[in-house]
Amino acid sequence: MLEQPLAAAPASLRAPATGLALLRELVLLAKPRLSGLVIFTTTGGLLLAPGHVRLARALLAVLATAAVVGAANALNCYFERETDALMHRTRDRPLPAGRLDPLLALALGLTVPVFALPILALVAGGLTALLALVALVSYVAVYTPLKRRSSLALFVGAVPGAIPPLMGWTTATGQLDAGGLALFALLFAWQLPHFLAISLYLQEDYARGGMRVFSVVHGAAMTRRWIAGTSLLLLPASLLPVALGLADWRYGGVAAVASLAFTGFALTGLTRRGESTRWARTVFLSTLAYLTVLMLALVLGARA
Numbered sequence: 001m002l003e004q005p006l007a008a009a010p011a012s013l014r015a016p017a018t019g020l021a022l023l024r025e026l027v028l029l030a031k032p033r034l035s036g037l038v039i040f041t042t043t044g045g046l047l048l049a050p051g052h053v054r055l056a057r058a059l060l061a062v063l064a065t066a067a068v069v070g071a072a073n074a075l076n077c078y079f080e081r082e083t084d085a086l087m088h089r090t091r092d093r094p095l096p097a098g099r100l101d102p103l104l105a106l107a108l109g110l111t112v113p114v115f116a117l118p119i120l121a122l123v124a125g126g127l128t129a130l131l132a133l134v135a136l137v138s139y140v141a142v143y144t145p146l147k148r149r150s151s152l153a154l155f156v157g158a159v160p161g162a163i164p165p166l167m168g169w170t171t172a173t174g175q176l177d178a179g180g181l182a183l184f185a186l187l188f189a190w191q192l193p194h195f196l197a198i199s200l201y202l203q204e205d206y207a208r209g210g211m212r213v214f215s216v217v218h219g220a221a222m223t224r225r226w227i228a229g230t231s232l233l234l235l236p237a238s239l240l241p242v243a244l245g246l247a248d249w250r251y252g253g254v255a256a257v258a259s260l261a262f263t264g265f266a267l268t269g270l271t272r273r274g275e276s277t278r279w280a281r282t283v284f285l286s287t288l289a290y291l292t293v294l295m296l297a298l299v300l301g302a303r304a
Contacts, residue, residue, distance in 0.1 A: 026100075125170060127170045153213070166184045203216060228266045228270050251300070
């Protein structure tokens with residue numbers, strides 16, 4: 001039987017947040033760490049793309065992208081508020097903790113894109129706005145409910161997560177081409193071991209919340225094998241920019257070393273027995289370090 005959440009009083013019984021406290025809750029509703037990662041990869045795609053984009057236009061494009069991402073996260077929080085109340089890592093979010101009215105999250109999630117998407121179309125182009133809409137709909141309407149039904153959510157969720165660098169690319173180029181799709185492929189491949197590791201080190205919490213993530217459905221041993229297997233995709237995916245002439249051999253060297261090092265550690269999961277929480281958390285943190293190093297090396301290699 002699922003544990004009952006150690007929940008605070010529901011929103012109707014809590015004093016509403018005001019002033020700076022309200023602003024803080026709204027920022028938390030937008031999931032700032034996840035939104036920050038999206039801004040980071042969008043900016044990377046923008047810097048890597050050929051041509052020059054004026055600073056003001058680039059900033060507006062990134063801000064509009066951040067607004068759409070924040071709205072998507074607000075809607076995710078709205079639809080998962082009951083599940084979040086069951087899980088230790090999410091029960092203190094604004095909605096399950098009762099610090100914000102769920103209808104406010106719903107209103108923001110629906111209203112912000114109405115303004116942000118046209119702004120994005122104006123400053124970044126119709127194609128970029130369309131990609132943002134696809135990411136928003138696939139994340140909220142497909143990935144969010146699918147997590148409670150199937151472990152295939154892993155692959156569905158990797159699509160909106162891989163779109164931001166492609167949006168940065170299309171902001172500068174106005175078209176889908178091999179360079180932008182290479183960035184999409186790299187982020188798609190990266191997300192597989194990243195989210196598999198999250199599902200493994202938070203396996204008990206996801207099970208408590210009724211989430212059908214990969215580790216809950218298939219078990220720890222199978223998840224470790226999939227982490228190892230999907231990590232093998234990182235080397236070819238990370239070298240695509242070199243093959244397409246987007247970056248030089250210096251980036252290629254960094255990408256090869258980083259990918260082989262990460263894959264080597266991921267493969268140690270094949271020989272593990274028993275408890276995997278600490279190992280999986282280390283894999284998760286390693287994926288963040290890997291992406292940071294890779295994106296910085298890619299931008300510097302392209303601009304050198």
